[in-house]
Amino acid sequence: MNDTDFQKILDAYDYQYPKELIAQSPASPRDSARLMIYNRKSDKVFFDIFANTTEYLPEKSLLVFNQTKVVPARLICRKETGGKIVLLYIGQNGDNLKFLSDRKIEISSKIFLTSKLFFTVAGQSEKFYFLRPSFPADEIFSVLQRYGKTPLPPYIKETLLKEKELREKYQAIFAKQTGSVAAPTASLHFTQSLLDKIKKSGHNIEFITLHVGLGTFAPLMEENIATGKLHQEYFEISESAADAINKAKEEGWPIIAVGSTVTRALEAKSDANGVLISGCGQTDIFIREGYKFKIVDGLITNFHVPRSSLLMLISAFAGRKNTLELYQKAIRQKFHLFSFGDGMMIL
Incomplete structure (x- = not known):
């Protein structure tokens, strides 16, 4: 692959956004962050807040969260x-x-x-x-x-949060397995009351671990495209979580991955028949257009930077053209972007 071909691939995942939409601090309370909902079957888009997530979840959904904990690295x-x-x-x-x-x-x-x-x-x-x-x-x-000090993504330059606040707010409320240098940001929007509401509404919740590495912020290289592999990240899926997810899948419950990290872990450990295998290890899975999802039926995620592997993952799930159009709709609605920003749910 020559550089021209590589740049063409990246250009296909480029978009423009006003810099003032880059969130420098998170929503408070967490579940007051805005949520864009996109239904792939009906092609309909709704705008709401995370506190009302249950109003849009398919009946009997299983939500899978990443319980990794950010290290003040x-x-x-x-x-x-x-x-x-x-x-x-x-x-x-x-x-x-x-x-x-x-x-x-x-x-x-x-x-x-x-x-x-x-x-x-x-x-x-x-x-x-x-x-x-x-x-x-x-x-x-x-x-x-x-x-240590909490590491923040390079685009968060003006946060007013002190270190003590950062350690609380740049962390999911259920984080417990220490090992990430960045937060799985979709999880940041969930409060205990929202998790309780999800369970009371007839849905289930499971947890896996994937430690987010620095590669999540690294620009894509030609080698990634050529090999079809990304940076490696460590993950753990317990036997009980795998059993619960497989049982839900068998019974027709939609599996909703809360975040790209959960998506990577679940898809990396699914076999050819769509059965999730428990265990731990490293994954370098690169999910992009053309990928056939075996476990994940729905995805909750923040908005990602242009020309990134994360945007490619979302595009694999919702279609590239669709994804870029959804991003423009969110920008027109003045949604906040990136790690401390708002989110979207794709069903």
Whole structure:
């Protein structure tokens, strides 16, 4: 594939939007965020708020949520020379920790978080650095909880939220499995009262885990298109969740994925017969137009940036032309966009 062909593919998923529609803070209360509902069979569009989600759900739906928890993964440190350096935690690699750095660092040098907590630069692979901590590597999450800052997407530049508020608001209320560097944003709109209302209305709820990686913000590369694969993300689907989803599917209950992360996990672990297999692992599934969905019947999602793999996933579900038209309708209605923005439900 040459660059011209690659750019043509990305251009097909481009759209224009006013920058002032990029939400810099979330709706309050959470379920007051606006919701656009699109029914693929009737081709009808409705506008409402998340608090009224149950009015549009098909009878006896099973909603699947991602219970991953965002890590305050940004560490503001000092080099041995005293210069500031910002690290972003990516994962553990044996006794070392994998980080991105906002500047070049020398192998064998030390990076100080405090006078007593520091990292020794053990190695580098492409853009990643492997740092050996002065504390046991397994304690990284407690260190991040104490000293870390919540990482935000690059388009959120003017949020007025302080770190304490961010840790609460950039997190689903049911988040419990620590491991994401970004929130599964469709989940942010759900309050406990809305979850209770969903269950009281005859629907069921299940939880899976997919840890959102930095790749969710990375621009698409030619290699992604050529290989049909994206960045890898870790997921877990329990046996009880898989059994409940398979039973619901057998009984004709629509499976509503709350978010693109849930969609990726469910589709990655479904077999050729549309049966969901429990387990854990990494997925690099790239869902784009032409993909045949085996598990997911409906999708709740936020609005995604142009030319992205996430927009391609939505287009695979609703059709590219339809999706871009829906986005323009939302923009005309002044819906807020992206991570802290409003959402849509496609049925």
